[in-house]
Amino acid sequence: MFRSLSAFALLLFVGTAPAADPKPTVSVVLWFDTEDYILPASDDAALRVADWLTKQDVRATFKIVGEKARVLEKRGRKDVIAALAKHEIGYHSNFHSVQPTPAMYLSALGWDEGVAEFTRREKPGHDDVKRIFGQTPSCYGQPGSSWGPQVYGAMREWKTPMYLDYGRHVGLDRKPMYYCGVFTVYDHENTLRTDLGGEKDVRKAQDRFVEVRRKLLAEGGGLVSIYYHPCEFVHDQFWDGANFEKGANPPRAEWKKPRAKTEEESRVAYQSFFDYITFIKRFADVKFVTAREATATHRDMALGRSFTPADIKAIAAGVTKGIDFQRHGEYALAPSEILFLLNESLAGKQPKGVTLSETPFGPSKAAPAMKQVVTTDASQFTRTAVDVADYFRTHRRVPSAVWLGSEAISPEAYLAALAKVVLTVGDGKPVPESLELTPAKLLSAKRVQDDNPKLWGWVIFPTDFRAPAMMELGQRQAWTIKPAIRRP
Numbered sequence: 001m002f003r004s005l006s007a008f009a010l011l012l013f014v015g016t017a018p019a020a021d022p023k024p025t026v027s028v029v030l031w032f033d034t035e036d037y038i039l040p041a042s043d044d045a046a047l048r049v050a051d052w053l054t055k056q057d058v059r060a061t062f063k064i065v066g067e068k069a070r071v072l073e074k075r076g077r078k079d080v081i082a083a084l085a086k087h088e089i090g091y092h093s094n095f096h097s098v099q100p101t102p103a104m105y106l107s108a109l110g111w112d113e114g115v116a117e118f119t120r121r122e123k124p125g126h127d128d129v130k131r132i133f134g135q136t137p138s139c140y141g142q143p144g145s146s147w148g149p150q151v152y153g154a155m156r157e158w159k160t161p162m163y164l165d166y167g168r169h170v171g172l173d174r175k176p177m178y179y180c181g182v183f184t185v186y187d188h189e190n191t192l193r194t195d196l197g198g199e200k201d202v203r204k205a206q207d208r209f210v211e212v213r214r215k216l217l218a219e220g221g222g223l224v225s226i227y228y229h230p231c232e233f234v235h236d237q238f239w240d241g242a243n244f245e246k247g248a249n250p251p252r253a254e255w256k257k258p259r260a261k262t263e264e265e266s267r268v269a270y271q272s273f274f275d276y277i278t279f280i281k282r283f284a285d286v287k288f289v290t291a292r293e294a295t296a297t298h299r300d301m302a303l304g305r306s307f308t309p310a311d312i313k314a315i316a317a318g319v320t321k322g323i324d325f326q327r328h329g330e331y332a333l334a335p336s337e338i339l340f341l342l343n344e345s346l347a348g349k350q351p352k353g354v355t356l357s358e359t360p361f362g363p364s365k366a367a368p369a370m371k372q373v374v375t376t377d378a379s380q381f382t383r384t385a386v387d388v389a390d391y392f393r394t395h396r397r398v399p400s401a402v403w404l405g406s407e408a409i410s411p412e413a414y415l416a417a418l419a420k421v422v423l424t425v426g427d428g429k430p431v432p433e434s435l436e437l438t439p440a441k442l443l444s445a446k447r448v449q450d451d452n453p454k455l456w457g458w459v460i461f462p463t464d465f466r467a468p469a470m471m472e473l474g475q476r477q478a479w480t481i482k483p484a485i486r487r488p
C-alpha cells in the first residue's frame, strides 16, 4: 500500500509538471546521412559542414556508411574524420546501395534468420565506423527506404539505442515512439528541412519552422528532426542513382561519378543551409540535440521498474479485446510488456512485485487459426501461465502460439483472457474453474503498413520489388509499439 501511495503521489507530481514548467523547449536533432563514397568532393562537403557547425557550437549527428568511413581512411582524409568526430557518430549501413540492400535480403527471411543476416552483412561496417571515428554509433537509419523489422532485433544485440531516419513503414501518430524496444524517430511529423536553392527556399522553410515551433511549445515542448546529406551540397544527382538504379549492380571498376553542381550552385546550397540553421539558432527555447541526447530525454521509464500489485491491477483493467499500448503517468507499456507483466504476476515468479527488464519482441510467426470459443479450466490455465513465463525467459519474445494443453490459441486471445483472470485473482478470488477464450485483435498492427508499392519507391530497388511477408513480420512486432514520452 505504501508503495502504491507513493506511486500515486509521483503520478500527481508528474501529471502537474508540464503545466508548472514555465519554459517548454523544442529539441532539434540535426542529422546527416554521410554516404557518398564515390565523389571525392563529398568528403570536402562533409568537412565544410562539420567545421561550420562546430564553429556555431551546434552538435549534429553524422550517420556514416561503413564504406564511406573506409574510403576516408584510404584517401588519407584525417582532417574529415577529425572534423566529423567532433560531432556524434551514427551508422547508415555498410555499403548503402550496393545490391541487395537490406529490405531486399530481409524480405524473404523470418525473424531470427533476418537478425543474423543483417548482422552478418552490416555489423562489419558498424565496427569500422566505430574504429575509424572512435565512437560507438548512437543510432542507425536505413539506406533509402530499405527498411526491415529484423534490423531492430540486430540493433538490440549491437546496443544501438536509436532508430533515426525518415520513412513511413512504421509510425505512432507521427510522433517519437518505441518499436522493438528501440527509441524510434522515423515517421515523424516534424521532419523539416530547407531546399537548397537560395533565399526563397529558406524563407519558406523558416516560416514552416516558426509554425512548428509555436505548435510544439503550445503542447509543452517536443522534437524536430532535420536531415541532409553532405553530398547534396556538391552533386546534382545522387551518387548511387548514377550507379545502382533499378537493381543495377556494376563492379567497382565501372562506378561512375554523379553529375556535380556548378561552383555557384554549390555556394547557394551551403548558404541556404547556413542561413536556415542560423535562423533556428536564434530562438532561446530551441536547442540542438544529438541522437544520444534525444534518446536520453525519451528514456523508457517502464524498464527497470518494479510493478506493485496495484499497478498490475490497473494494467489488467486497461486490457480490452483491441490490444494496444497503455500509458500510465510517466511510463507507457507496449502490448508485449503488458502480456509479460500480467503473465509473470499470475505465474507467481516474482511475488514481491514484477520487474520489467526489457521489452519482449513480438511473435516470430503468425498465430494459429483458432476456434471462436475455446474452453479450459483453472489448472490448465495456470500451468500454461508457467509455461509462457518460461517461454519469455528462454526466447525473450511473445510466443506465436499459446498452448492450453493440446490446443493452441493466439497470444492476443490469451492476453485478453489473462487480464480478466489477473483481475479476479487481484480481488483475492481463485482462478475461475471454467474459462472461455475468444479471439482478440492486435490493434497496434495497423501502425505498421501493409505492403504497398509506395514503401519501395526508392530508385535503387528493382521496380517490381515488394515485401508482403516482411511487412507482416513487422506487424507482428507491433506488439512492441508504444509512445516515447519526452521529459523536458
Ligand SMILES: [Zn+2]
Residues within 6 Å of the ligand: 033, 035, 092, 096, 142, 143, 144
Ligand atoms: Zn542514405
